[in-house]
Amino acid sequence: MKKLVVVGNGMAGIACVEQILRHSPKFEITIFGDETHVNYNRILLSSVLAGEKASDDIVLNGLDWYQQNGIDLRLGVRITGVDSQAKTVTGDDGSVTPFDKLLLATGSNPLIPSIEEVKKEGVFVFRNLDDTRALLERCRPGIKAVVIGGGLLGLEAARGLQVQGCEVTVVHLMETLMERQLDPTGGGYLAAKMNQMGITVLLGLSTTAILGNGKVEGVQFKGGGGIPADLVVIAAGIRPNVGLGHEAGLEVKRGIVVNDYMETSHPDIFAVGECVQHNGVCYGLVAPLIEQGKVLAATITGNKGPKYQGSVQAAKLKIMGVDVFSAGEIGDKLDGSEVIRYEDPALGIYRKLTLKGGKLAGVILVGDTADSHRYMDWLRTGKDLVPLRRQLLFPTPTEDAGIDVAQMADSETVCGCMGVTKGTIIQAIHESGVNTLAQLKECTRASTGCGSCTGLCQSLLKAVVPEFEEEVKRTICKCIPVAEDQLREILRSQQLKSVQEVLEIYGNGIGCEICKPALSYMLDMLWCGDHDEDRSARFINDRVHANIQKDGTFSVVPRIRGGVTSPDELRRIADVADKYRVPMVKITGSQRIDLLGVKKSDLPKIWADLGMPSGQAYTKGVRMVKTCVGTEFCRFGVQDSTSAGIEMERRFENLFTPHKVKMGAVGCPRNCAEATVKDIGLIGQEGSWQVVVGGAAGKKVRKADLLITVETTEEALAAAALFFQYYRESANYLERTYDFVERIGIEKVRKETVYAQDAAKQGLLERLRKSKERSSDAWLERDSPRHPTQFVQIKPLEEIFV
Amino acid sequence: MKETKAESKRWTRIALCDDIPPREGRAVKVGNREIAIVNLGDRFLAIDNRCPHKGGPLADGIVSGTTVVCPLHAWKISLETGEGVNSASASSCIETLRTRVEHGVIFLELADNYRKGQEDGMQELPVLCVETGGTATAAESRPAT
Numbered sequence: 006m007k008k009l010v011v012v013g014n015g016m017a018g019i020a021c022v023e024q025i026l027r028h029s030p031k032f033e034i035t036i037f038g039d040e041t042h043v044n045y046n047r048i049l050l051s052s053v054l055a056g057e058k059a060s061d062d063i064v065l066n067g068l069d070w071y072q073q074n075g076i077d078l079r080l081g082v083r084i085t086g087v088d089s090q091a092k093t094v095t096g097d098d099g100s101v102t103p104f105d106k107l108l109l110a111t112g113s114n115p116l117i118p119s120i121e122e123v124k125k126e127g128v129f130v131f132r133n134l135d136d137t138r139a140l141l142e143r144c145r146p147g148i149k150a151v152v153i154g155g156g157l158l159g160l161e162a163a164r165g166l167q168v169q170g171c172e173v174t175v176v177h178l179m180e181t182l183m184e185r186q187l188d189p190t191g192g193g194y195l196a197a198k199m200n201q202m203g204i205t206v207l208l209g210l211s212t213t214a215i216l217g218n219g220k221v222e223g224v225q226f227k228g229g230g231g232i233p234a235d236l237v238v239i240a241a242g243i244r245p246n247v248g249l250g251h252e253a254g255l256e257v258k259r260g261i262v263v264n265d266y267m268e269t270s271h272p273d274i275f276a277v278g279e280c281v282q283h284n285g286v287c288y289g290l291v292a293p294l295i296e297q298g299k300v301l302a303a304t305i306t307g308n309k310g311p312k313y314q315g316s317v318q319a320a321k322l323k324i325m326g327v328d329v330f331s332a333g334e335i336g337d338k339l340d341g342s343e344v345i346r347y348e349d350p351a352l353g354i355y356r357k358l359t360l361k362g363g364k365l366a367g368v369i370l371v372g373d374t375a376d377s378h379r380y381m382d383w384l385r386t387g388k389d390l391v392p393l394r395r396q397l398l399f400p401t402p403t404e405d406a407g408i409d410v411a412q413m414a415d416s417e418t419v420c421g422c423m424g425v426t427k428g429t430i431i432q433a434i435h436e437s438g439v440n441t442l443a444q445l446k447e448c449t450r451a452s453t454g455c456g457s458c459t460g461l462c463q464s465l466l467k468a469v470v471p472e473f474e475e476e477v478k479r480t481i482c483k484c485i486p487v488a489e490d491q492l493r494e495i496l497r498s499q500q501l502k503s504v505q506e507v508l509e510i511y512g513n514g515i516g517c518e519i520c521k522p523a524l525s526y527m528l529d530m531l532w533c534g535d536h537d538e539d540r541s542a543r544f545i546n547d548r549v550h551a552n553i554q555k556d557g558t559f560s561v562v563p564r565i566r567g568g569v570t571s572p573d574e575l576r577r578i579a580d581v582a583d584k585y586r587v588p589m590v591k592i593t594g595s596q597r598i599d600l601l602g603v604k605k606s607d608l609p610k611i612w613a614d615l616g617m618p619s620g621q622a623y624t625k626g627v628r629m630v631k632t633c634v635g636t637e638f639c640r641f642g643v644q645d646s647t648s649a650g651i652e653m654e655r656r657f658e659n660l661f662t663p664h665k666v667k668m669g670a671v672g673c674p675r676n677c678a679e680a681t682v683k684d685i686g687l688i689g690q691e692g693s694w695q696v697v698v699g700g701a702a703g704k705k706v707r708k709a710d711l712l713i714t715v716e717t718t719e720e721a722l723a724a725a726a727l728f729f730q731y732y733r734e735s736a737n738y739l740e741r742t743y744d745f746v747e748r749i750g751i752e753k754v755r756k757e758t759v760y761a762q763d764a765a766k767q768g769l770l771e772r773l774r775k776s777k778e779r780s781s782d783a784w785l786e787r788d789s790p791r792h793p794t795q796f797v798q799i800k801p802l803e804e805i806f807v
Numbered sequence: 808m809k810e811t812k813a814e815s816k817r818w819t820r821i822a823l824c825d826d827i828p829p830r831e832g833r834a835v836k837v838g839n840r841e842i843a844i845v846n847l848g849d850r851f852l853a854i855d856n857r858c859p860h861k862g863g864p865l866a867d868g869i870v871s872g873t874t875v876v877c878p879l880h881a882w883k884i885s886l887e888t889g890e891g892v893n894s895a896s897a898s899s900c901i902e903t904l905r906t907r908v909e910h911g912v913i914f915l916e917l918a919d920n921y922r923k924g925q926e927d928g929m930q931e932l933p934v935l936c937v938e939t940g941g942t943a944t945a946a947e948s949r950p951a952t
Contacts, residue, residue: 518869518876518883541830545867545878548831553878557864794826799835799844802820802912 006033009305010094010104012084012249014038016047017278017294018110019066020423023450024302026074032306034076035102037094039083042134043068048291048422048455050137051158051323054165057498060134065453087253089271106273106305109250109261113243113279113289118153118178120239121214127221128237131162143236146170151224151234153212155182157320159240160195163204164324166238168498174205174232176212176224178241186320186331187369190348194355194371198327201353207232245280245287260287265312267301277301284315291454292316295424317384319421321374323455325495326510330374333384334359334367342366347398356398363391378461382417410464419461422454430465440470479737482519485512489523489737496531503537504528516542523738526625529661530733533772534779540791549796550783551608552623554601559608561587561600562622563615564658567632567651567670568596574617581614595629595667596678597622609787609796618658618782625739626661628668630654631679635672635689642672644689649718650678653687656722657729659780663736663745666729681709684732684742685725694721698728698754699746707743710751713759727758727766730773818907821915827851832866832875837917841866842904844913845875845886851906851913852886859884859891859899 009025009032011018022034038044044066052058071078079096086095093103115130117123129140140162144150148171152163155177167173175182181192182199196206211227215237225231245260256262256270260282263269267283269276278294279287288294293316300313319332337344337359347356354372358365358380365383370376383390390397413419415428433439433448445462446453452462466473479489485508487495492511501507504524508516516524521542528536540548551559563578578598582590588602597620603611612619621627630653633639635646650670657666669680670687680686682702686709688695693716700709713724731754736745746754757765790796819837822844827833832845834856841856843866852873856866863879870876874883874892883893889903905916 515872517871518881521869521871539830541828541870544869548867553864553867555861555879557862557867557879792828792831794833799822799826799833801835801837802822 006031007105008032008103009034009106009108010102011036011108011110012094013108013110013112013278013280014040014042014044014078014080015110015112015278016044016065016291017112017298018108019044020295020450021108021110021277021298021301022076024299025306028302028306028308030306032106034074035079035104036071036076037079037082037084037096037102039081040133040135041081043071043078043080045134046453047133048323050131050134051161051165053134053137054131054140054162055168055325055498056165057325057494060138084249087249087274089253089255089274092273104273106275107253108301108305109253109269109274109276109280110278111246111249111280114246115239116242116244117239118212118241120153120212123215123239125215125217125221125237126219127217127235128215128239131158131238131240132243140166140236140238141169144169144171147172148235149233150174150236150238151176151232152238152240153224154240154242155179155206155208156185156240156242157183157322159238160199160327161323162238162240163199164202164327166236167202167204168500171236173203174207174234175199176207176210176226176232178209178211180209182206182208183320183322183329183331186335187329187371188335188337188357190346191329191331191335191355191357191369191371194353195322195327195329198353198372202327243279243289245282247280250276250280258282263297263313265300265314266304266309267297267313268304275301275305283313286315288316288318290318290320291422292319292424295422295450299424317381319377319381319384321377321421321455321457325498328370328372328374330368330370330377330380332368332377332381333365334361335369336367345397358397360390360397363389365390378418378421378458381421382414385418386414386416410461410468419465420449420451420454420458422458423450423452425449425451427465430462431469434466434469440466440473442466481523481738482517483513484508484516484520485524487511490735493527493531493734496527502528502532502535504539504542506537518544522547522625526661526663526738530776533775535775538791540795546623549605549608550619550623550786551603551605556602558602558604560622561603561608561611561615562593562597562620563617564620564629564654565597565617566654566658567630567647569632569647569651570598577615577617581611584614585611593622595622596631597629606797609790612784612787619784621658621783624661625664626666627654627657627659628665630668630670631683632670633672633677635670639672641675642689643691644672644687644694645718646670646672646678646687646689649687649689649694649721652718653685653722653725656726656777659782660733660776662729662733663738664741666732666742668725682706683709685728687721687725692716694718696721696724696728696759699743699751701741701743703741705743707747709743710746710754712751712755723770724759726773727761727769728754730769731758733776734769734772815918816916818914819917820912822913824851824908824911824913827913830870832868832870834864834866835915837915842915843875844906844915845870847873847886851908853904853906853915854884854886854889855901855903857901858882859901 014036046063046065049063082096082098084094085097093101095101115132150166150171150173152159152175155175163173163175181189182195199206212224213227214225216223221237223231223233247257250257250261261276263281263283277297297313300311303311322329342359342361345358357369359367364387368380413427417427419427437448439445439448452459522544525542545553585607587600591599593599630650632647632650636642637647666684668685669678669683671678671680672689680688682700686697693714695714696712697709698712701707715721827846829846829848832843835842842853843856844853858877860882863877865875867878868875873887874885876883885892889901891899907914
């Protein structure tokens with residue numbers, strides 16, 4: 006078998022290798038990567054910086070992929086020399102590796118403008134995962150960050166830093182942001198958006214020096230002036246990494262020169278990606294690199310034929326809430342070209358189409374990029390737009406997404422990043438038996454780039470695969486058209502803390518009885534209680550901490566932990582019932598006592614007289630732990646379930662949850678307190694505890710799943726805590742644990758809780774601790790009400806005669 | 808929307824604006840009726856504090872735009888017209904009252920002699936929900952029949 010050596014373990018190189026693997030003959034493949042990571046999605050580094058994704062989330066090819074394909078992967082080795090005569094490469098580890106074919110996919114290096122004293126502590130580039138991690142380590146809330154460069158990468162870095170709490174200024178050399186993709190008007194709209202988000206944009210400024218003694222303190226501009234900075238990120242562009250091309254004696258201009266077959270000037274050396282120059286153009290965006298890879302794979306495997314004929318350059322800014330798309334020609338001065346514009350300054354929407362000879366030559370979209378794939382298709386196919394003149398800016402609305410998909414031509418691109426057409430997807434579905442989105446990603450790579458085509462891929466699957474079940478993106482209600490799990494991420498990354506704010510930015514500005522309580526919960530959970538609590542967004546039960554009854558009165562259930570009470574407490578309950586003429590006193594199914602028929606205005610007085618904390622029987626929160634008497638009194642008890650249950654109730658009480666949480670603890674498998682049908686149950690057995698989750702005995706009956714078996718009570722409580730917080734963070738609002746566990750699958754629940762990595766577990770417990778620390782007994786509002794009229798009925802200011 | 812005769816009405820000082828937080832309502836006892844006064848942020852609207860469905864206390868509902876959602880069974884009632892706005896409540900209607908704000912005081916337009924309300928076509932309503940804090944006014948509020 007011939008030896009193929011690949012230098013560069015990035016997106017372009019690996020995408021090409023993936024294509025090579027589809028051809029024959031086969032190669033013995035060795036890949037060198039100077040980074041220590043497997044191939045990851047570089048486009049999403051800004052999402053990692055913004056905390057929207059973890060570094061694991063952006064991995065494209067895991068170690069198992071390399072193994073399965075028999076690839077010898079050498080990470081952390083930089084190739085320093087190429088001998089094109091002897092056909093060997095030399096690594097900085099001293100290794101010499103022979104090759105039959107060599108593929109250079111060395112990408113590009115950050116361009117460092119000539120700035121004085123650039124090598125200082127606190128000056129970063131933003132190019133790879135290590136840079137991102139270093140930045141994340143360095144940035145702190147409140148520090149001043151300056152990003153040099155107002156292109157795609159610079160702006161995304163700026164937003165990421167801002168999300169991390171930095172005060173961010175973008176300094177751009179040109180008068181227009183993203184001037185390679187936008188015209189001055191579009192740049193203006195973008196700058197306004199960035200300003201609105203709280204990022205300062207300085208245009209037309211050349212940075213001449215980094216100030217500070219060893220450590221960055223500021224930046225200085227040409228012509229005097231400057232600003233303070235604790236951190237500087239240089240994102241001024243990239244330069245093809247062509248060193249090895251020179252070494253190998255290849256023809257190199259700005260990049261390594263390749264022809265339409267992706268051949269260099271040496272018959273056995275090939276190059277792909279950002280390091281190459283084709284027809285005078287170097288590409289820095291992912292889609293063209295994927296197209297190149299396909300052609301190269303054919304050529305290198307002896308199946309020469311397909312030609313690379315250049316790509317339409319398209320760029321999409323990946324900042325949540327700042328939609329920018331640009332493709333093709335952007336300037337105004339094309340000969341004989343027509344420009345069509347639409348602007349809505351209030352909404353921040355700008356669209357500009359450039360037409361030439363009845364065909365689309367360029368497009369700029371700011372503020373709304375929903376139509377980008379349509380324009381992209383027009384650009385690629387050179388569609389005759391004369392008959393469509395009236396629908397250029399806004400298409401005639403189609404009835405539903407299905408029709409839209411059906412209308413697409415097979416040659417139309419669905420995934421712009423990976424260059425996957427509708428035809429390819431249909432073929433994959435029919436020939437490879439693809440019927441889920443995950444399989445589609447695996448098989449075609451569609452939707453693995455920026456992810457903006459996921460909806461389109463799903464519509465296609467839905468249209469073509471009869472048994473396709475859409476991964477249901479549950480929205481809370483019509484007021485906010487964002488999937489609930491996505492919304493959680495948005496609120497986190499956009500640092501939103503009040504319901505009204507969320508509704509105004511992402512919703513209809515009004516809200517309803519469904520989304521307001523859901524958002525209230527989400528914000529309380531996300532910010533561990535440190536949000537802007539808005540009682541108007543809460544259901545009445547959570548405004549007055551009691552359960553409203555059919556006649557408008559309320560019920561009062563004090564906390565009786567583990568169902569264990571005392572004569573003294575019982576006497577006080579009896580006295581209260583007498584004093585306030587409580588119409589009904591009832592033992593609940595949860596080993597507690599319910600006082601029913603209480604007037605709102607009596608609530609604070611009753612709580613004070615009871616002197617007991619709220620049992621949260623009125624809210625989506627921690628209800629109670631039902632216990633049996635365990636080893637304390639029972640002849641059969643093998644664990645002290647009473648103490649364990651009381652302790653569990655103490656640890657979780659006063660917290661809100663997506664839906665109510667009822668728990669149980671039993672001292673032996675006889676299960677007297679019915680722990681197997683509780684949201685969380687502890688089941689004592691000889692020498693150990695079973696922790697079970699997702700049980701139900703309500704509308705639905707479900708036996709709880711085993712989470713883990715542990716020896717000590719403390720371990721059992723810790724396992725319960727991990728699940729409890731995981732449920733709080735991941736479940737949809739109003740989703741009981743039994744639906745949640747069934748939806749996620751107990752295996753995944755285990756993997757993400759008790760069998761998660763230590764850091765993840767610590768994270769869950771730490772956030773739970775924070776939330777708990779900020780929580781308190783709601784009934785204490787009897788002494789300090791949130792509002793003077795919280796519990797009172799208003800008396801008219803003037804007497805009303807009747 | 809039911810209208811009572813204009814000549815029999817007068818403006819009554821009812822509550823302070825500060826008594827009612829934004830996007831919340833409060834119940835006020837006026838004679839034998841309970842009125843829900845709702846703070847929409849830019850204005851105050853008043854409506855009978857009885858859901859047309861099962862008499863639920865609308866003052867305790869969640870405000871959604873210019874509607875309030877009854878806490879008992881989620882009927883959605885327009886604060887401007889008193890009409891039900893979702894399908895379940897579409898055919899029902901309750902009375903709205905005019906309001907006015909001056910120097911931080913909310914005024915309500917009430918019948919001059921409140922008992923006249925019944926002659927104007929209102930039914931006597933069972934007393935619902937919370938009573939006032941003091942017991943004295945509760946006794947006063949019983950209608951003389």
